Amino acid sequence: MTAPSLVLASSSPRRRDLLARIGVTPTRISSPDIDESPLKGELPRAYALRLAQAKAAAVARAPDEIVLAGDTTVALGRRILPPAEDEQTQRKLLGLLSGRRHSCISAICVIDRMGTARTRMVETVVAFKRLSEAEVEAYVASGEGLGKAGGYAIQGRAEALIRFVAGSHSGVIGLPLFETRALLLAAGYPLG
Numbered sequence: 001m002t003a004p005s006l007v008l009a010s011s012s013p014r015r016r017d018l019l020a021r022i023g024v025t026p027t028r029i030s031s032p033d034i035d036e037s038p039l040k041g042e043l044p045r046a047y048a049l050r051l052a053q054a055k056a057a058a059v060a061r062a063p064d065e066i067v068l069a070g071d072t073t074v075a076l077g078r079r080i081l082p083p084a085e086d087e088q089t090q091r092k093l094l095g096l097l098s099g100r101r102h103s104c105i106s107a108i109c110v111i112d113r114m115g116t117a118r119t120r121m122v123e124t125v126v127a128f129k130r131l132s133e134a135e136v137e138a139y140v141a142s143g144e145g146l147g148k149a150g151g152y153a154i155q156g157r158a159e160a161l162i163r164f165v166a167g168s169h170s171g172v173i174g175l176p177l178f179e180t181r182a183l184l185l186a187a188g189y190p191l192g
């Protein structure tokens with residue numbers, strides 16, 4: 001049987017890069033166009049799972065294709081933090097994360113060739129040092145965190161501001177590789 005084609009339902013180059021790290025190149029990349037607004041009172045874990053499933057379901061799938069989607073949500077307790085759409089939002093986010101532990105939740109969804117959807121979710125604790133005004137401004141000026149959940153990129157210079165991470169490093173970036181490998185194998189995608 002020929003290896004199934006894999007569609008990565010994501011506009012995030014970080015997800016594509018993370019797949020490359022485990023030797024997986026998607027046959028096709030399709031950006032899911034869905035409304036990412038949280039539902040009223042929606043909790044972070046439920047939100048991340050719902051979005052991962054919605055992103056996977058939003059892209060058209062041919063019969064021999066497997067679809068992989070993910071969602072990364074930064075949360076302070078029950079509060080879902082938005083992505084850093086602009087520098088002002090990013091400053092506010094970094095002010096909230098400064099000196100605190102927060103959760104970075106990554107959910108993934110794989111739809112196999114029979115149309116069966118499987119999901120996994122990983123919650124990682126990320127602890128930022130207390131950030132000075134100068135450290136916030138330097139990080140904002142780097143532009144690295146713009147457009148990212150929580151306004152930071154752990155794979156970049158932000159890691160030097162993070163005291164510790166407990167959980168999945170790849171999950172913080174956007175695709176928990178241990179769980180992604182498990183779901184791709186379960187969907188019949190041949191992985192070494």
Ligand SMILES: Cc1cn([C@H]2C[C@H](O)[C@@H](COP(=O)(O)OP(=O)(O)OP(=O)(O)O)O2)c(=O)[nH]c1=O
Binds near residue numbers: 083148172
């Ligand atoms: C916390 C964190 C997020 N991110 C990025 C990964 C994702 O691109 C983004 C999380 O937002 P997502 O909504 O999960 O992903 P996206 O909007 O970029 O792409 P798509 O929905 O099409 O899959 O933040 C990092 O690159 N590093 C980090 O440390």
